[in-house]
Amino acid sequence: MLAVRRAGALYRRGRKAVYAYTFARARALLGEAVAVLDSAPEQNAPEVVELRVRVLVTLAYAETEGSSITTGIKRLSEADELLDELPVGPRRTELAGLSVEQRGFLHIRAGNTELGLELLDEAARRLRAGLAEGAGDPYVLASLYLNRSLAQIERSQTNAAIAELDTCIELCEKYELHDIAIKARHNRGYVAHMTGDVPTALRYFAETSRDCQERAPSMLPVVQLDQARALLAGGLVDEAARHLDDALPRLRRQRVGQDAAEAEIARAAAALLHGDAAQARRRARRSERMFTRRGNERWASVAALAALRADTLTALDGDRARPVKIQTKQRNGIHVPRALPATAVRLAEQLRGLLLEDEAALALMLAVRLQIHRGDLAAATELLDQVPKPRVTTPVDHRMLLRLCRAELAVATQDTRGALAEARAGLTELGRARDRMGGLELMCGTAVHGRQLGDMAVRLVLEHQRPDARRLFGWLERTRAQVYRYEPMPDIADPRMAEKATELRLAKRTAQLVRLAGRSAEKLEQQTATLEREVARQGWYASPWGKPRPVATLEAVGPALDGRVLVSFATSDDDLVAVVVAGTGAKMVRLGSAVEAAEWAARLHADLDVLAPDTLPPPIVEVVKTSAARSAGGLDRQLIQPLLPLIGDRDLVIVPTGALYAVPWGSLPSLWGRPIVVAPSATAWLSAATGSAPRGRTVLARGPMLTGLVAEEGPLREIYPEAVALDGDHATVAGVLSALDGAELAHLAAHGEHEPTNALFSRLELADGPLFAYELSRLRQPPRQVVLAACELALNYVRPGDEALGYAGALLASGVRTVIAATSRVGDESAATAMVTYHRSLTAGVAPARALAASIAEDPYRRPFICLGAG
Structure with a gap:
């Protein structure tokens, strides 16, 4: 029958469009199929009825x-009415199972999970019976197991979800059902995300993404949505936001209502982590309206919760510049509306009624914080008692919020010890989550979830009538720069990552040449951005970065200083303080406004950038040097002079904070000629100072487009006559990496560029393209010391938790003990002369920090180098 053949072809194309998430096209094709069947001469013929169903x-x-869902259920009811027109037998059994299976799935998508599971159980029996009798479609049965896994995921039953997915994948492999297999593996990633295994989740999502690009590109936005959720769990907020901003327009074009609305909630979460409550609220309310129109009460309630989080942020942290001090009545200067905690409690009850336990707990915790800040401690205590104990699948940010609620309640009742105990337990728990992460970016990102707990602990210590410097030192070490306390594990070679890195290097070099030729490199830049994301993702689901070392104690740091003094800077709101450690003792000094210090640091950085070019006319040099001296003097008066009675003329180990990472300490007048080591934390310094490192060859590598004697030419060749020298066409990425592995000293003279959006893509330019920071960070035996002689690649990108990560940071984290780098731009000639002086002292047996101090003192404003690590 011609009508059946035409309708059948349309049906197959429509079903393919459904599984490709192109629903508008699917509706058009399937609607046309219905119209064709309406024209069939024999409406009651079994083949017509079967196809119509x-x-x-x-x-x-x-x-x-x-x-x-109402529209979909109506269509299924039409199909069920037609089943009576078919003879009893395997085909009718199969079609009945197909209808029940779809009904169950629609209920799951609408949030009616328990009813959906019951329907899917019934459908599974019917479909298996039909398949056993030789009638039925294994595609439908595999889809059923996939949908059952979604229901189990909704119920947080991870083991059950995995069992359903394994059965689905087994069927897919048996019957070569590739598109469903893609979705099943994707859902395995989602289950890993639920249990906190972010690297495994991202690995599954990456595999799914590659499969989608080859077989089902329209599924990519859904993959991006779940990737973004996992990235948010890992604290990579910017990357998650980029995924969602790319996925949302595609989902809207495909008219995938459910997933588009879910993506809006995820984007609201990203905005919230950035502190943008207005955007978070706008997106959450939009999502709530979308779910309400769809009749999905469960997800509409989840969207309402996202909006409540934004309202809570506005109420509690509306002016983030104000001091945050919890009082027994109300927080200073912030009014918490009476209705807001009541709204949170009502929403918690609604979510609990919908069997959304984690979400209900979150709403209760928001109500707890609001009542604390209103001063109603009795209500806060009562609500906190109702918050259930976290489950295996409870997200890490929810766990940290529970700790924060307990800590804030303790503060409000003057139980400082109890508050600090909660902060300590929370940060320990967060540390266990960090230990599971792969790659530096994820390890750094995790700190965002403990930021409020850490800030509270530091603030409590500082607000004590007699602040304890020893206790403050301990909390600073517990809360900052945790990525540097991991002992790196040997790299596991990843051919795919190496292949993508080579492609990226070629694209970067080609784009650079095109720009130099005066042509547009827009398409090449888009290609490099795509490749950068691919390589970064490889790092996310790599093996764990390394084995965690214990946080350094004052008792361990003091003796290791061996006569030096450690100065650890810290901020709380706008208060800047320094903990000065000498021997086994510690003292705290208040240093005024953190904002003022940051302004001085920014001015000095700008002055030194202007001063960098070698060809700057002498009159301008003098004017800029005068300005730089004024900025350096301002910093010196605020940060160093108050400490002089404690530090005397001794060598220093400085642990900066925030904007102070950009300070070239050797340019401050009180520190001219003084040996200084800069470290991300005392723990990082102790690890570098006491660790082992190779001794042996020296490597001199010179990149293109340098004008001075920065590397192997002239004096440095004389200083190191037996060094491995790589320049010109020999200074390739592969050649330099090979020479660096196992070297004692590496002098890399090459222009570089810092990448603020992804620090591991900061780069040095070599003969055949960029040498990325992540490549150096994966050396099996990193050099003892690396000198970055011609670029500003010191620790100058600071993430939550005072995690300073960049080119130098990646080197320190990978096991390099000492890194010499500049905090601002430096001219080739200035770098050349500074490095000649430095290396001559080094070969005379002078320690790196002392050798660098003597070199900087000759011209402190044009040699903005610092010694990082051990010194």
Whole structure:
């Protein structure tokens, strides 16, 4: 029959469009199939009835995604009425199972999980029976197991979800059902994300993404949505936001209502982590309206919770510049509306009624914080008692919020010891989550979830009538620069990553040449951005970075200083303080406004950038040097002079904070000629100072486009006559990496560029393209010392938790004991003369920090180098 053949072809194309998430096209094709069947001469013929049932069942899903579940259920009811027209037998059993399976899935998508599971159980029995009798489609049965896994995921039953997915994948492999297999592996990643295994989740999502690009590109936005959720769990907020901003327009074009609305909630979460409550609220309310139109009460409630989080942030942290001091009545200067905690409690009850336990707990915790800040401690205590104990699948940010609620309540009742105990337990728990992460970026990102707990602990110590410097030192070490306390593990070679890195290097070099030729490199830049994301993702699901070392104690640091003094700077709100450690003792000094210090540091950095060019006319040099001296003097008066009675003329180990990472300490007048080591934390310094490192060859590598005697030419060749020298066409990425592995000293003279959006893509330019920071960070035996002689690649990108990560940071984290680098731009000639002086002292047996101090003192404003690590 011609009508059946035409309708059948349309049905197959429509079903393919559904599984490709192109629902508008699916509705058009399936609607046309219905119209063709309406024209069939024999409406009651079994083949016409059977095909109409299949079309209606598939159309139910496509129409639900475009409107509401009511529309889809109506189509399924039409299909069920037709079943009585078919003879009893395997085919009718199979079609009945197909209809029940779709009905169950629609209920799951609408949030009616328990009813959906019951329907899927019934459908599974019918479909298996039909398949056993030789009738039925294994595609439908595999889809059923996939949908059951979604229901189990909604119920947080991870083991059950994995069992359903394994059964689905087994069927897919048996019957070569590639597109469903892609979705099943994707859901395995989602289950890993639920249990906190972010690297495994990202690995599954990356595999799914590659499969989608080859077989089902329209599924990519859904993959991006779940990737973004995992990235948010890992604290990579910017990367998550980019995924969602890319996925949302595609989901809207495909008219995938459910996933588009879920993506809005995830984007609201990213905005919230950035402190943008207005955007978070706007997106959450939009999502709530979308779910309400779809008749999905469960997800509408989740969206309402996202909006409540934004309202809570506005109420509690509306002016983030103000001091945050919890009082027994109300927080200073911030009014918490009476209705807001009541709204949170009502929403918690609604979420609990919908069996959303984690979400209900979150709403209760928001109510707890609001009542604390209103001063109603009795209500806060009562609500806190109702918050259930976290489950295995409870997200790490929810766990940290529970700790914060307990700590804030303790503060409000003057139980400082209890508050600090909660902060300590929370940060320990967060540390266990960090230990599971792969790659530096994820390890750094995790700190965002403990930021409020750490800030509270530091603030409590400082607000004590007699602040204890020893206790403050301990909390600073517990809260900052945790990535540097890991002992790196040997690299596991990843051919795919190496291949992508080579492609990226070639694209970067080609784009550079095109720009130099005066042509547009826009397409090449888009290609490099795509490759950068691919290489970065490889690092996310790599093996764990390393084995964690214990946080350094004052008792361990003091003796290791061996006559030096350690100065650890810290801020709380606008208060800047320094903990000065000498021997086994510690003292705290208040240093005024953190904002003022940051302004001086920014001015000095700008002055030194202007001063960098070698060809600057002498009159301008003098003017800029005068300005630089004024900025350096301002910093000196605020940061160093108050400490002089404690530090005397001794060598220093400085642990900066925030904007102070950009300070070239050797340019401050009180520190001219003084040996100084800069470290991300005392723990990082102790690890570098006491660690082992190779001794042996020296490597001199010179990149292109340098004008001075920065590397192997002239004096440095004389100083190191037996060094491995790589220049010109020999200074390739592969050649330099090979020479660096196992070297004692590496002098890398090459222009570089810092990448603020992804510090591991900061780079040095070599003969055949950029040498990225992440490549150096994976050396099996990193050099003892690396000198970055011609670029500003010191620790100058600071993430939450005072995690300073960049080119130098990646080197320190990978096991390099000492890094010499500049904090601002430096001219080639200035770098050349500074390095000749430095290396001559080094070969005379002078320690790196002392050798660098003598070199900087000759011209402190044009040699903005610092010694990082051990010194």
